[in-house]
Amino acid sequence: MASRPGSRLTQAAIFIRETFWVFALGAILAYLFFMVLGAFDPGDAAGVTIAVVILALLWILHAWAGRRRAKDTRDPRLVEARERRGF
Numbered sequence: 001m002a003s004r005p006g007s008r009l010t011q012a013a014i015f016i017r018e019t020f021w022v023f024a025l026g027a028i029l030a031y032l033f034f035m036v037l038g039a040f041d042p043g044d045a046a047g048v049t050i051a052v053v054i055l056a057l058l059w060i061l062h063a064w065a066g067r068r069r070a071k072d073t074r075d076p077r078l079v080e081a082r083e084r085r086g087f
Contacts, residue, residue, distance in 0.1 A: 009012070021046050021059065021062055024058070024059050025059055027052070027055065028052055028055060028056050028059065032053045
């Protein structure tokens with residue numbers, strides 16, 4: 001993911017941020033995997049369950065915000081040219 005002009009984040013900061021979200025998704029999926037296998041009862045691990053639910057909500061918010069940002073990255077000249085061609 002390239003930084004936008006005027007963005008104060010360095011490439012290293014962007015890499016660290018995206019790596020965090022990948023590991024967060026991995027933790028969420030690992031929790032769900034072991035829960036489905038029956039390795040633990042979510043009620044017995046209430047603290048972990050709450051933490052994973054909060055992390056999942058944050059990840060959903062992050063993904064939603066990323067989609068909104070991605071829509072704004074199209075070059076208006078390309079959009080105009082595409083509309084002019086009719087497809």
